C-alpha cells in the first residue's frame with residue numbers, strides 16, 4: 001500500500017468482525033515492527049500474542065472483573081489528568097466530547113470490556129525498571145505494528161484497557177514477573193459498526209514545530 005495512504009488511513013478500531021487472522025500475518029506484523037530503531041539497538045521489546053482459546057479465557061476473566069466493577073491497574077498505571085498539560089487536557093476533553101456527541105459513551109465501555117471483540121491481541125512488555133529510552137523504543141515498535149497492520153488490511157487499536165489486569169495476563173500468557181506488561185494492541189478486521197467511524201483531528205502543525213533558520 002502507498003505509504004501516505006497507510007499513514008492517513010490508520011485509526012483506532014474499537015469493534016472487530018469475527019473474521020480470524022492467520023498466525024502468518026500476525027508474525028509478519030511483529031517482524032515488520034522489529035525494524036523500529038532502538039537505543040544502541042537494545043531491542044528490549046517482547047510480544048505475547050493471544051488468539052483462540054487463550055484469548056477467549058482472558059476475555060472471560062476481563063468481562064467477569066468488569067461485572068464486579070474492578071477497575072484494575074496496569075503495570076504501567078493509568079496516567080492521572082494532572083500529569084498532562086492544560087492543552088493536552090483540552091484535547092482529551094475534545095475527544096470525550098466527540099464520543100458523547102455521537103452517543104457512543106456506553107458502547108465505548110462495553111467494547112473495552114469485550115477486548116474490542118478482537119480475534120488477536122498482542123501484549124507488549126519491557127523488562128521491569130527499563131530505561132525511559134526503552135519506553136520510547138517500545139512506542140516506535142507499537143506504531144510500526146499499527147502501520148504494518150494497516151498495510152496488510154487489518155484494523156488495530158493500542159489500549160491501556162487491554163493491559164489493566166496484569167495478573168490475568170500473567171496467568172494465561174506466562175509473562176514472567178521480571179517483565180512489565182505495558183500495552184495491548186488489538187488486531188483484526190474492522191467491523192461496520194458506528195464506533196469505527198470516529199475520526200480524531202490533529203493539532204495545527206505550526207503549533208507543533210518550531211523552525212529556526
Ligand SMILES: Cc1cc2nc3c(=O)[nH]c(=O)nc-3n(C[C@H](O)[C@H](O)[C@H](O)COP(=O)(O)O)c2cc1C
Nearest residue numbers: 010011012014095112158159160161162183199200
Ligand atoms: C498508549 C495508548 C493507550 C490507549 N488506550 C486506549 C484505551 O484504553 N481505550 C481506547 O479506546 N483507546 C485507547 N487509545 C487510543 C487513543 O484514544 C487514540 O489513539 C487517539 O484518540 C487518536 O485516535 P486514532 O488512533 O484513531 O488516530 C490509546 C492510545 C495509546 C497511544
